[in-house]
Amino acid sequence: MSTTNIHEVFPYLRVDNAAQAIDFYARAFGTTEIFRLTEPGGRIGHAELKLGPLTLMLSDEYPEMGIRGPKSIGGTSFAMHLHVDDADALMQRAVEAGAEVVRPAADQFYGERSGTLRDPFGHEWLIGHSIEQVSTDEMQRRYDELMKAG
Numbered sequence: 001m002s003t004t005n006i007h008e009v010f011p012y013l014r015v016d017n018a019a020q021a022i023d024f025y026a027r028a029f030g031t032t033e034i035f036r037l038t039e040p041g042g043r044i045g046h047a048e049l050k051l052g053p054l055t056l057m058l059s060d061e062y063p064e065m066g067i068r069g070p071k072s073i074g075g076t077s078f079a080m081h082l083h084v085d086d087a088d089a090l091m092q093r094a095v096e097a098g099a100e101v102v103r104p105a106a107d108q109f110y111g112e113r114s115g116t117l118r119d120p121f122g123h124e125w126l127i128g129h130s131i132e133q134v135s136t137d138e139m140q141r142r143y144d145e146l147m148k149a150g
Contacts, residue, residue, distance in 0.1 A: 070122025
Protein backbone atom coordinates (compact mmCIF):
# COMPACT_ATOMS: atom_id res chain seq x y z
CA MET A 1 0.00 0.00 0.00
CA SER A 2 1.42 3.40 -0.92
CA THR A 3 1.30 6.26 1.54
CA THR A 4 0.59 9.90 0.93
CA ASN A 5 2.31 12.36 3.22
CA ILE A 6 0.31 15.24 4.61
CA HIS A 7 2.44 18.37 4.49
CA GLU A 8 0.12 21.00 5.97
CA VAL A 9 -3.38 21.42 7.36
CA PHE A 10 -5.41 24.54 6.57
CA PRO A 11 -8.57 25.27 8.56
CA TYR A 12 -11.19 26.55 6.12
CA LEU A 13 -14.06 28.57 7.58
CA ARG A 14 -17.30 29.30 5.77
CA VAL A 15 -19.06 32.44 6.94
CA ASP A 16 -21.91 34.76 6.19
CA ASN A 17 -20.06 37.98 5.26
CA ALA A 18 -16.42 37.06 4.80
CA ALA A 19 -15.35 40.72 4.55
CA GLN A 20 -16.65 41.37 8.08
CA ALA A 21 -15.04 38.12 9.27
CA ILE A 22 -11.65 39.16 7.88
CA ASP A 23 -11.94 42.44 9.78
CA PHE A 24 -13.09 40.69 12.98
CA TYR A 25 -10.26 38.12 12.95
CA ALA A 26 -7.71 40.94 12.50
CA ARG A 27 -9.12 42.88 15.46
CA ALA A 28 -9.75 39.85 17.68
CA PHE A 29 -6.77 37.59 16.94
CA GLY A 30 -4.29 39.81 15.10
CA THR A 31 -4.54 38.03 11.75
CA THR A 32 -3.06 39.62 8.67
CA GLU A 33 -4.63 39.19 5.27
CA ILE A 34 -2.52 37.35 2.71
CA PHE A 35 -4.99 37.78 -0.16
CA ARG A 36 -8.63 37.47 -1.18
CA LEU A 37 -10.50 36.61 -4.37
CA THR A 38 -13.63 38.70 -4.73
CA GLU A 39 -16.45 38.28 -7.24
CA PRO A 40 -17.73 41.37 -9.11
CA GLY A 41 -20.80 41.36 -6.82
CA GLY A 42 -18.60 41.48 -3.71
CA ARG A 43 -18.85 37.87 -2.54
CA ILE A 44 -15.49 36.52 -1.39
CA GLY A 45 -14.77 33.18 -3.00
CA HIS A 46 -11.54 32.58 -1.11
CA ALA A 47 -9.33 34.45 1.34
CA GLU A 48 -6.24 33.54 3.30
CA LEU A 49 -5.21 35.03 6.62
CA LYS A 50 -2.02 34.56 8.61
CA LEU A 51 -2.96 33.43 12.14
CA GLY A 52 0.20 32.85 14.13
CA PRO A 53 2.09 30.04 12.40
CA LEU A 54 -0.79 28.89 10.21
CA THR A 55 -2.85 29.97 7.27
CA LEU A 56 -6.57 30.31 7.95
CA MET A 57 -8.71 30.07 4.84
CA LEU A 58 -12.26 31.35 4.57
CA SER A 59 -14.98 32.19 2.13
CA ASP A 60 -18.46 33.57 1.96
CA GLU A 61 -21.32 31.11 1.90
CA TYR A 62 -22.31 29.51 -1.40
CA PRO A 63 -25.72 28.02 -0.59
CA GLU A 64 -26.18 27.02 -4.21
CA MET A 65 -23.20 24.68 -3.72
CA GLY A 66 -24.13 23.52 -0.20
CA ILE A 67 -21.45 25.73 1.40
CA ARG A 68 -22.92 27.28 4.54
CA GLY A 69 -21.56 28.71 7.76
CA PRO A 70 -22.54 27.90 11.36
CA LYS A 71 -25.29 30.52 11.57
CA SER A 72 -27.03 29.15 8.49
CA ILE A 73 -26.93 25.56 9.74
CA GLY A 74 -27.81 26.43 13.34
CA GLY A 75 -24.48 25.75 15.06
CA THR A 76 -21.08 24.17 14.66
CA SER A 77 -19.47 20.90 15.68
CA PHE A 78 -16.00 22.31 15.11
CA ALA A 79 -13.76 24.48 17.31
CA MET A 80 -10.34 26.01 16.81
CA HIS A 81 -7.91 25.93 19.74
CA LEU A 82 -5.46 28.80 19.99
CA HIS A 83 -2.58 28.19 22.40
CA VAL A 84 -1.38 31.68 23.38
CA ASP A 85 0.77 33.55 25.89
CA ASP A 86 -2.18 35.02 27.84
CA ALA A 87 -5.64 33.50 27.40
CA ASP A 88 -7.39 36.15 29.49
CA ALA A 89 -5.91 39.02 27.46
CA LEU A 90 -6.75 37.46 24.09
CA MET A 91 -10.27 36.59 25.21
CA GLN A 92 -10.80 40.20 26.35
CA ARG A 93 -9.48 41.50 23.02
CA ALA A 94 -11.83 39.19 21.11
CA VAL A 95 -14.82 40.18 23.25
CA GLU A 96 -14.05 43.85 22.59
CA ALA A 97 -14.01 42.99 18.87
CA GLY A 98 -17.46 41.34 19.11
CA ALA A 99 -16.97 37.75 20.32
CA GLU A 100 -19.29 36.17 22.89
CA VAL A 101 -17.94 34.31 25.92
CA VAL A 102 -19.24 30.74 25.96
CA ARG A 103 -17.04 29.60 28.85
CA PRO A 104 -14.93 32.12 30.82
CA ALA A 105 -11.20 31.46 31.19
CA ALA A 106 -10.41 29.27 34.20
CA ASP A 107 -7.64 26.98 35.36
CA GLN A 108 -8.26 23.48 33.99
CA PHE A 109 -7.30 20.03 35.26
CA TYR A 110 -5.16 19.37 32.19
CA GLY A 111 -2.70 22.14 33.04
CA GLU A 112 -4.07 24.98 30.98
CA ARG A 113 -5.98 28.16 31.71
CA SER A 114 -8.58 28.26 28.99
CA GLY A 115 -11.98 29.48 27.93
CA THR A 116 -14.27 29.37 24.92
CA LEU A 117 -15.53 32.15 22.65
CA ARG A 118 -18.08 32.24 19.84
CA ASP A 119 -17.25 34.67 17.07
CA PRO A 120 -19.97 36.78 15.41
CA PHE A 121 -20.13 34.24 12.56
CA GLY A 122 -20.88 31.23 14.77
CA HIS A 123 -17.43 29.59 14.99
CA GLU A 124 -16.11 28.58 18.41
CA TRP A 125 -12.58 29.27 19.59
CA LEU A 126 -10.88 27.64 22.56
CA ILE A 127 -8.28 30.04 23.93
CA GLY A 128 -5.68 28.77 26.40
CA HIS A 129 -2.23 29.05 27.85
CA SER A 130 -0.16 26.54 29.80
CA ILE A 131 -0.09 26.85 33.60
CA GLU A 132 1.61 23.54 34.45
CA GLN A 133 2.99 20.42 32.82
CA VAL A 134 0.71 17.48 33.60
CA SER A 135 1.58 13.87 32.77
CA THR A 136 -0.98 11.79 30.93
CA ASP A 137 -1.47 9.58 33.99
CA GLU A 138 -2.04 12.58 36.26
CA MET A 139 -4.39 14.11 33.74
CA GLN A 140 -6.42 10.90 33.67
CA ARG A 141 -6.48 10.79 37.50
CA ARG A 142 -7.75 14.38 37.64
CA TYR A 143 -10.29 13.66 34.92
CA ASP A 144 -11.56 10.63 36.85
CA GLU A 145 -11.96 12.81 39.96
CA LEU A 146 -13.78 15.46 37.98
CA MET A 147 -16.20 12.86 36.56
CA LYS A 148 -16.93 11.50 40.06
CA ALA A 149 -17.71 14.99 41.31
CA GLY A 150 -19.93 15.81 38.31
